Amino acid sequence: MKRIFLICLTFAFGLGILEILGRNGAWNTELFPLPSEILSFLGRTLTDGHAHAGKATGEKNPSPILYAVESVTDSTLLAAITVTLKRLAFGYFIGFALGIPLGLITARFRFMRETLGLVALGMQGLPSVCWVPLALIWFGASESAILFVVVMGTLWSLMLATEHGVRTVPPLYSRAARTMGSKGLHLWTRVLIPASLPSVISGMKQGWAFAWRSLMAAEIYVTILSGYGLGWLLHNGRETLDMAQVIGVMLVIVAIGLLADRIIFAPAENWLRARWGLDKA
Amino acid sequence: MPANVERELQNVPPSQLALTNVTKLFTSQHGEPVLALDNISLTVKEAEFVCLVGPSGCGKSTILNLVAGLEQQTEGRVLLDGEEITGPGRDRMVMFQEAALFPWLNVLDNVLFGLKLKPGLTNAEREQVALFYLQLVGLEKFVHANVHELSGGMRQRVALARSLAPNPRILLMDEPFSALDTMTRESLYRDLQRIFTQRSKTILFVTHNIREAVCLGDRVVLLSPHPGRIREIFEVKLPRPRDINSPELAELSSEITAALKQYLKKDA
Numbered sequence: 128m129k130r131i132f133l134i135c136l137t138f139a140f141g142l143g144i145l146e147i148l149g150r151n152g153a154w155n156t157e158l159f160p161l162p163s164e165i166l167s168f169l170g171r172t173l174t175d176g177h178a179h180a181g182k183a184t185g186e187k188n189p190s191p192i193l194y195a196v197e198s199v200t201d202s203t204l205l206a207a208i209t210v211t212l213k214r215l216a217f218g219y220f221i222g223f224a225l226g227i228p229l230g231l232i233t234a235r236f237r238f239m240r241e242t243l244g245l246v247a248l249g250m251q252g253l254p255s256v257c258w259v260p261l262a263l264i265w266f267g268a269s270e271s272a273i274l275f276v277v278v279m280g281t282l283w284s285l286m287l288a289t290e291h292g293v294r295t296v297p298p299l300y301s302r303a304a305r306t307m308g309s310k311g312l313h314l315w316t317r318v319l320i321p322a323s324l325p326s327v328i329s330g331m332k333q334g335w336a337f338a339w340r341s342l343m344a345a346e347i348y349v350t351i352l353s354g355y356g357l358g359w360l361l362h363n364g365r366e367t368l369d370m371a372q373v374i375g376v377m378l379v380i381v382a383i384g385l386l387a388d389r390i391i392f393a394p395a396e397n398w399l400r401a402r403w404g405l406d407k408a
Numbered sequence: 409m410p411a412n413v414e415r416e417l418q419n420v421p422p423s424q425l426a427l428t429n430v431t432k433l434f435t436s437q438h439g440e441p442v443l444a445l446d447n448i449s450l451t452v453k454e455a456e457f458v459c460l461v462g463p464s465g466c467g468k469s470t471i472l473n474l475v476a477g478l479e480q481q482t483e484g485r486v487l488l489d490g491e492e493i494t495g496p497g498r499d500r501m502v503m504f505q506e507a508a509l510f511p512w513l514n515v516l517d518n519v520l521f522g523l524k525l526k527p528g529l530t531n532a533e534r535e536q537v538a539l540f541y542l543q544l545v546g547l548e549k550f551v552h553a554n555v556h557e558l559s560g561g562m563r564q565r566v567a568l569a570r571s572l573a574p575n576p577r578i579l580l581m582d583e584p585f586s587a588l589d590t591m592t593r594e595s596l597y598r599d600l601q602r603i604f605t606q607r608s609k610t611i612l613f614v615t616h617n618i619r620e621a622v623c624l625g626d627r628v629v630l631l632s633p634h635p636g637r638i639r640e641i642f643e644v645k646l647p648r649p650r651d652i653n654s655p656e657l658a659e660l661s662s663e664i665t666a667a668l669k670q671y672l673k674k675d676a
Contacts, residue, residue, distance in 0.1 A: 303508040307522035404556025
């Protein structure tokens with residue numbers, strides 16, 4: 128508790144200094160807004176819309192699209208977070224559901240490794256933004272285009288990590304398992320897959336990072352009407368020259384990344400470390 | 409204890425093993441054929457403890473792998489209780505040089521791994537069987553420990569419990585104590601001898617340590633390398649339990665060492 132308090136105090140102190148310096152004209156606050164302005168943007172847009180409606184513009188705009196374009200206010204940010212996280216979860220899930228089995232297949236069959244595995248290796252090196260033009264032509268400015276880009280960002284690294292994990296399982300494990308009567312599917316599900324967990328989990332972490340980056344890229348480039356995500360909000364902040372919005376949204380993106388690490392990956396890695404020991408995990 | 413568990417824990421009749429004119433050819437990395445085993449014939453009686461000793465390259469581990477069903481001989485026959493070995497089987501359990509325990513499972517689940525593949529028991533019964541063997545190797549306090557938390561000696565004890573748990577008729581041990589320190593090893597010699605007497609198993613034990621072989625085996629089979637051949641078989645008539653530091657044991661093992669040196673000199 129004491130540590131958390133100290134950490135919060137340090138951040139508050141830093142922000143306070145920035146606020147004082149900014150207010151005394153140390154820089155142009157049009158370009159780099161005061162911490163208080165960013166916080167007020169976050170507070171305004173993260174909370175429930177009705178309570179604060181009209182604070183920013185002084186009037187309520189009835190059309191949701193115009194409303195979002197003209198002024199970002201009320202619970203817009205909350206809605207954008209929901210839209211973005213839904214896309215991320217869905218795209219990541221598809222990438223996961225395809226990547227793990229494909230990784231197992233390339234690990235198992237040499238021919239698949241030499242063909243599909245090579246494709247995966249090449250595609251992993253391709254920055255996922257590069258998929259955006261293709262996605263736009265194939266799917267139009269739609270939800271599918273964004274999903275496609277996210278899946279392409281996730282799939283290859285998960286596939287390669289799974290393959291690597293399975294192929295680096297010490298042969299001794301499968302020998303020992305075979306002498307105890309394990310073979311075929313049992314050998315895969317009870318030995319090879321669990322033994323490759325450290326690699327698969329680090330692949331999942333990398334896959335998530337790629338998915339997150341590619342989603343932001345897609346949201347900035349693909350303006351679609353099926354829902355405004357964080358990337359669009361960032362883009363919109365630039366168009367309306369609202370720097371508090373730009374920086375505020377960036378902070379939210381950073382926070383989501385941190386939270387995902389703390390909530391999803393840190394527990395998985397801690398579990399690995401407890402089971403496998405420090406050296407292997 | 410339920411009747412089912414009691415029946416499972418009873419000693420099974422130990423196996424008898426017969427290798428006749430076994431030859432094993434490998435292909436080296438350069439594509440040349442290498443003769444690993446040259447015309448090996450050996451019989452192991454029921455409940456006999458046989459140690460295979462020899463320098464590296466003598467094919468002692470290959471013999472073990474053939475019996476385990478992990479490899480196939482090029483020529484000759486390997487018969488277990490009169491039947492040809494075609495693959496791994498529950499009647500033969502293997503203990504490896506490194507513990508080969510699964511790090512994603514705790515101690516109990518490691519011991520349960522082979523047991524779960526054995527039909528005719530409920531999971532609760534399997535757990536009782538596993539606990540029995542963990543107690544036999546003196547690890548009842550570490551049932552829920554993770555593998556990496558154990559010392560090397562404790563890991564080998566878990567591996568021993570794991571290989572005993574499915575109640576095999578023959579135990580194949582591939583230099584299981586060679587990575588351990590002297591004190592740990594000596595306590596494992598005591599325990600293995602106790603378990604061998606109690607559980608009545610046939611044991612085929614591979615080692616490069618001649619004293620260890622004399623300490624444990626009823627017979628010590630001396631092999632020489634390139635190609636792997638049986639040179640001489642020594643009977644050990646010392647009473648059990650044997651102490652590896654006893655003078656009688658030292659006498660016999662120096663005799664075997666001298667013999668090995670003679671053979672190596674002759675080959676060179």
